Amino acid sequence: MPPSARILIIDDDPNTLASLARAFRLAGHEAIVSDNAARATELAKTERFDLILSDVVMPGRDGIALLEDLKNLGVSSPVVMMSGQATVEMAVRATRLGAADFLEKPISTDKLLLTVENALRLSRLEEENRDLKRQLGRRQIVWASDAMREVMAQVAHVAASETRVCVRGETGTGKELIARTLHDKSARRAGPFISLNCAAIPAELMESELFGHEKGSFTGAAARHIGKFEQAHHGTLLLDEIGDMPLAMQAKLLRVLEEGEIERIGGTRPFPVDVRVVVATHRNLEQQVAQGTFREDLYHRVFVFPIVLPPLRERREDIRALAEHFMRQLAEQNGWKPKTLSTEALALLENYSWPGNIRELRNVIERALLLAAGDVLDAAAAARALPESTQPAGTDSPATAAAGSPSDGTLAQRVEAFERETLLAELKRHHHHMTKAAKALGLERSHLYKKCQQLGIDLRAIRHTE
Numbered sequence: 001m002p003p004s005a006r007i008l009i010i011d012d013d014p015n016t017l018a019s020l021a022r023a024f025r026l027a028g029h030e031a032i033v034s035d036n037a038a039r040a041t042e043l044a045k046t047e048r049f050d051l052i053l054s055d056v057v058m059p060g061r062d063g064i065a066l067l068e069d070l071k072n073l074g075v076s077s078p079v080v081m082m083s084g085q086a087t088v089e090m091a092v093r094a095t096r097l098g099a100a101d102f103l104e105k106p107i108s109t110d111k112l113l114l115t116v117e118n119a120l121r122l123s124r125l126e127e128e129n130r131d132l133k134r135q136l137g138r139r140q141i142v143w144a145s146d147a148m149r150e151v152m153a154q155v156a157h158v159a160a161s162e163t164r165v166c167v168r169g170e171t172g173t174g175k176e177l178i179a180r181t182l183h184d185k186s187a188r189r190a191g192p193f194i195s196l197n198c199a200a201i202p203a204e205l206m207e208s209e210l211f212g213h214e215k216g217s218f219t220g221a222a223a224r225h226i227g228k229f230e231q232a233h234h235g236t237l238l239l240d241e242i243g244d245m246p247l248a249m250q251a252k253l254l255r256v257l258e259e260g261e262i263e264r265i266g267g268t269r270p271f272p273v274d275v276r277v278v279v280a281t282h283r284n285l286e287q288q289v290a291q292g293t294f295r296e297d298l299y300h301r302v303f304v305f306p307i308v309l310p311p312l313r314e315r316r317e318d319i320r321a322l323a324e325h326f327m328r329q330l331a332e333q334n335g336w337k338p339k340t341l342s343t344e345a346l347a348l349l350e351n352y353s354w355p356g357n358i359r360e361l362r363n364v365i366e367r368a369l370l371l372a373a374g375d376v377l378d379a380a381a382a383a384r385a386l387p388e389s390t391q392p393a394g395t396d397s398p399a400t401a402a403a404g405s406p407s408d409g410t411l412a413q414r415v416e417a418f419e420r421e422t423l424l425a426e427l428k429r430h431h432h433h434m435t436k437a438a439k440a441l442g443l444e445r446s447h448l449y450k451k452c453q454q455l456g457i458d459l460r461a462i463r464h465t466e
Helices: 013-028 037-046 063-073 088-096 107-137 146-159 175-184 203-211 247-257 285-291 297-304 316-334 341-349 355-371 377-386 400-401 411-429 434-441 443-453 460-465
Strands: 006-010 030-034 049-057 079-085 099-105 164-169 193-197 235-240 276-280 305-306
Touching: 006 175, 013 030, 013 107, 013 276, 037 063, 037 411, 049 063, 049 107, 049 235, 063 079, 063 088, 079 088, 079 107, 088 099, 099 107, 146 175, 164 175, 175 193, 175 235, 175 276, 175 316, 203 247, 235 297, 247 297, 285 297, 316 341, 316 411, 341 355, 341 377, 355 377, 377 434, 411 434, 411 443
Parallel strands: 006 030, 006 049, 049 079, 079 099, 164 276, 164 305, 193 235, 235 276
Antiparallel strands: none
16 A cells, blocks of 8 residues: 555544554554544545545444535545445445445455555546646647637648747747647657756756756766756657757757767767757747847758747637636636636637737636636626736827817717717726626616727727727
């Protein structure tokens, strides 16, 4: 049985509690005991256990009632039931309620430990399976737009080759996900995928991170370090933000790409590595070449097949699919009840400019889910989750500039200008929260949308300029 399992034991017989606790502690585990179901339920609310072992027949609430309570609380720990008065009906009911196993007293120590070991192993396998599903969900590329359809066609076309790919796009557009997909669709898929963010590594540590070092090769080198190229042998190495790599390292990287071999710092000989290098950047490499901050020869080595990821503001058709994907993912990850996305909330998301791209969208969805009440992520939660837009003093939004003064023109023109100014002021006061603005004006939300359209108020424009 794996060490350090934390086990809660419930039984109304003090001798049974003492003997079971002793058996588990001798096997190297932590045993917590309770002589009644009510106390056990309170413990399960506040503490985490790797396994719960409970008697069935107890005064007050019995083990079956305890099992129902644990299920209602959402306790995921495996539960093993035991009884000296077992019946087939009792065992069937316990199993239907989610018990991992049912033991009949008296129980031999060997049988007890084996049963608990099997329950723990199954529980850990289920947890690993959930983790894998979460990881796959995080690595999933979600799209519905023509722009991304073209990108994914390029990925499928080049993935099976050994061609060097340069993934370009703004921060937060999903460049690493594209690189991982290239790896997963390649002949190297069974090998490792290793990533290094060149912007996050100090210049003096870059060579060691890429190529590794031998023990004692410099002060602080207490042991051999295997670099990213070695780690990626027979696989794919992503050099993220390659535009931030120091010039001195660019020359060394160029040699490795040309010769296909590396040498650790402090090493005595070079040795070959079989690695497909994919690079990514949000910078303009051509401009860097012209400025002398990126080597032209390295540029031609890495910039063989460019894949350009469009920013989210240029692929608004993907916002619904991405938002709903993140809602499902976050609900599963946090154990939240799934919610649906309202039409009004989607409109707010689609009208926002998303300077942080997909990464910002995920953060906004997470905030909105925490703010939303009920089963719907509504416009109120979306508006509160989005950053407040700001407008420099002395400037007017396009809608305001077009409005004119309410004291000019005919009566109809003055009434229209007054209505426009009133709506704009109310929208600004409520941070473009349509429901709150409509309520303050005594209008239905749908009527407010129509009124804005009639008055020529571009909701998207004022959100982007204020």
